Amino acid sequence: MRAMKSFKEFRLDTANHLLWCNGDRVPVAPKGFDVLAYLIEHAGRVVTQDEILDALWPETYVNPEVLRKYIQEIRKALADRPDNPEFIETLPKRGYRFIAPVIDESGAEPGDLPAPPPTEPQATEEMAQAEATPSESKSSSGKRTLWKRAIVLVLAAVAATVIGAYFRRPRSVVTASPLKNTSIAVLPFADLSPAKDQEYFSDGLAEQLIHDLAKVSGLKVVGRSSAFQFKGKNEDLRDVGRKLGVANVLEGSVRREGNHVRITAELIKTDDGFQLWTQTYDRKINDIFAVQDEISRAATEALRLKLLSGNSQPLASTLRSVNPEAYEAYLQAKYFLGRGTGKEDLNKALAYTDTALKLDQKYAPAWALRASVQNMMAQFSLVEVSEGFRKARDDAERAIALDPASASAYLALAKTQILYDWDWNAADTCLTKAAALEPGNEEVFRIHSHLSGVLGNLDEAIRLEERAVTLDPLRANSHLSLGHLLYIAGRYDEAHTALQKALDLNPQAAQVHSALGKVLLAEGKPQQALVEIEKEPSELRKLTGEVLVYHALGHERNSNAALAALIAKYDADSAYQVAQGYAFRGESGHAFEWLERAYKQRDGGLSQIKIDPLLKTLRHDQRFSLLLTRMRLPK
Numbered sequence: 001m002r003a004m005k006s007f008k009e010f011r012l013d014t015a016n017h018l019l020w021c022n023g024d025r026v027p028v029a030p031k032g033f034d035v036l037a038y039l040i041e042h043a044g045r046v047v048t049q050d051e052i053l054d055a056l057w058p059e060t061y062v063n064p065e066v067l068r069k070y071i072q073e074i075r076k077a078l079a080d081r082p083d084n085p086e087f088i089e090t091l092p093k094r095g096y097r098f099i100a101p102v103i104d105e106s107g108a109e110p111g112d113l114p115a116p117p118p119t120e121p122q123a124t125e126e127m128a129q130a131e132a133t134p135s136e137s138k139s140s141s142g143k144r145t146l147w148k149r150a151i152v153l154v155l156a157a158v159a160a161t162v163i164g165a166y167f168r169r170p171r172s173v174v175t176a177s178p179l180k181n182t183s184i185a186v187l188p189f190a191d192l193s194p195a196k197d198q199e200y201f202s203d204g205l206a207e208q209l210i211h212d213l214a215k216v217s218g219l220k221v222v223g224r225s226s227a228f229q230f231k232g233k234n235e236d237l238r239d240v241g242r243k244l245g246v247a248n249v250l251e252g253s254v255r256r257e258g259n260h261v262r263i264t265a266e267l268i269k270t271d272d273g274f275q276l277w278t279q280t281y282d283r284k285i286n287d288i289f290a291v292q293d294e295i296s297r298a299a300t301e302a303l304r305l306k307l308l309s310g311n312s313q314p315l316a317s318t319l320r321s322v323n324p325e326a327y328e329a330y331l332q333a334k335y336f337l338g339r340g341t342g343k344e345d346l347n348k349a350l351a352y353t354d355t356a357l358k359l360d361q362k363y364a365p366a367w368a369l370r371a372s373v374q375n376m377m378a379q380f381s382l383v384e385v386s387e388g389f390r391k392a393r394d395d396a397e398r399a400i401a402l403d404p405a406s407a408s409a410y411l412a413l414a415k416t417q418i419l420y421d422w423d424w425n426a427a428d429t430c431l432t433k434a435a436a437l438e439p440g441n442e443e444v445f446r447i448h449s450h451l452s453g454v455l456g457n458l459d460e461a462i463r464l465e466e467r468a469v470t471l472d473p474l475r476a477n478s479h480l481s482l483g484h485l486l487y488i489a490g491r492y493d494e495a496h497t498a499l500q501k502a503l504d505l506n507p508q509a510a511q512v513h514s515a516l517g518k519v520l521l522a523e524g525k526p527q528q529a530l531v532e533i534e535k536e537p538s539e540l541r542k543l544t545g546e547v548l549v550y551h552a553l554g555h556e557r558n559s560n561a562a563l564a565a566l567i568a569k570y571d572a573d574s575a576y577q578v579a580q581g582y583a584f585r586g587e588s589g590h591a592f593e594w595l596e597r598a599y600k601q602r603d604g605g606l607s608q609i610k611i612d613p614l615l616k617t618l619r620h621d622q623r624f625s626l627l628l629t630r631m632r633l634p635k
Helices: 030-041 049-056 064-078 142-150 156-166 178-182 199-214 224-230 237-244 292-308 324-337 343-359 364-379 385-402 407-421 424-437 442-454 458-471 476-488 492-505 512-522 526-533 539-552 556-570 575-584 588-601 604-608 613-618 622-630
Strands: 004-007 010-013 018-021 088-091 095-098 183-186 248-257 260-269 275-284
Touching: 004 030, 010 030, 030 049, 030 064, 030 095, 049 064, 049 095, 064 088, 183 199, 183 224, 183 237, 199 224, 199 248, 199 324, 199 407, 224 237, 237 248, 324 343, 324 364, 343 364, 364 385, 364 407, 385 407, 407 424, 407 442, 407 604, 424 442, 442 458, 442 476, 442 604, 458 476, 476 492, 476 512, 492 512, 512 526, 512 539, 526 539, 539 556, 539 575, 556 575, 575 588, 575 604, 575 613, 588 604, 588 613, 588 622, 613 622
Parallel strands: 183 248
Antiparallel strands: 004 010, 010 018, 088 095, 248 260, 260 275
16 A cells, blocks of 8 residues: 555655656655655645754754755756746745645555656765755744854854754654764865965864864764864765764865955765755955854854753854964964974974964964974973973963963863873863863863873773774774773783774874784783884884883893893983883883983873883882872872
């Protein structure tokens, strides 16, 4: 038995989602069919936009423009004219009405109807990209009016608008899965500028959107490292969604010519390519900041109504600067910082932050970014360590004084407090504040995991790192950190899995092979451990591993040679690794000598002292307890 409705020469098979005209099948997109079926089901009466949207998208806010496009598609399929309709009548400011007589033919025998053709694959997109034009009718809902006011600008406003566009307050009793409704990745925006020289601007826009979206509690936002894996790639969105573990992506483009910039953004479901929302913004660079505060407030209000019932963190952007040139220098600095940890890139990043701050001394994001650069340069001994961390601390505190709502500033300060100050309580306070400001920021979980490990809370450290991996699944270092923690916890099978995933993502990643070597050594497999150690691309980690594995194999001459090379090349900034080698070999006197040197150097490796399995032979020594006390660590 079939559910069949006929009107004039058309037949609508609602059981099989098919539309026929005089025996020929008429192609209609799946959601377009649903809209037509709903209008026919309520033929003869006016159906409002809100009613259709609530019925067909009960869990999702969809731009009314999308509905208008579906109506256009249906009219085209029916050869209907809006100025002289036979089927669908538009009533301005009210809605739509199906006006053709409808006959219910449900129960007709299959032989009376044309046989359906073989099932065709569903299109990955249900409709073409909607242009940013006024909708046919105004909604009677106050919430929609607020939404329309919100979609007008870029940067943080885009982020809030996008969330408001997608998440609609549910009105049905159906509860969607958390992944379906609350997961999103911001892909790198394409640079469509004629000179192709605005990559820093398009990357900066996408990165800022990630931070803005991360401010929304309960929203899963994929981190920059993983989202930017798809830069310049035309990968199927279903594969993107599967790899990143998200149901939606935000992507777009930037086209800049002189002082004018056009930004296009669109929100798309990854399972079927359905475009939930799209908008184009045309602005002048030097006019953009004057109206952002007003737009951000409107967008935040829309966000509260659509997503979190008024309980969300306001999206008060810290990106504003009255000086567009300072903003551009800031974006340039972020671009070079994102390229890696090389000295040249970090020097360029630092120079651009200095330029931004010369142009605007009160630009808090630039101070926070400068703190991050200083931290990294000190961490990798590219500057004098104590001076580098001192500058990082000063810059982070300056950023917080200018903007107490800057999560980036609190994260930068927490890193300084962990890596150099060893002020664990202060670091925990900063991380708690950062988490409150950007609960979806994967860096919050990553740094908090590190702090938990420092304090000996290993289970908590693993849990937090697992959360970081979920938010940044394609970042090899996240899997490396998780594998290292699992190794320390003695969960060797899981450690193997995590470290192998890191290698799958980046076969040239430093420290992964040495970490695998330590796992194999702990499992009593020194010969296999040596194979892994010899693959390690980092000379420091390779030498450290050789000291350990050759000792385990009983090849003391080789172990001594590796230790001598380690000391000769890296004694100035890797005293902790030397201490590890001596401790593993049972030479506690030398081990404590090098731990003392590491203490004076503020060696970052000392943060692992409470949980490092390689130091287990030292833990019952009074000198070990005294060192913990000096580092203000719990015993």
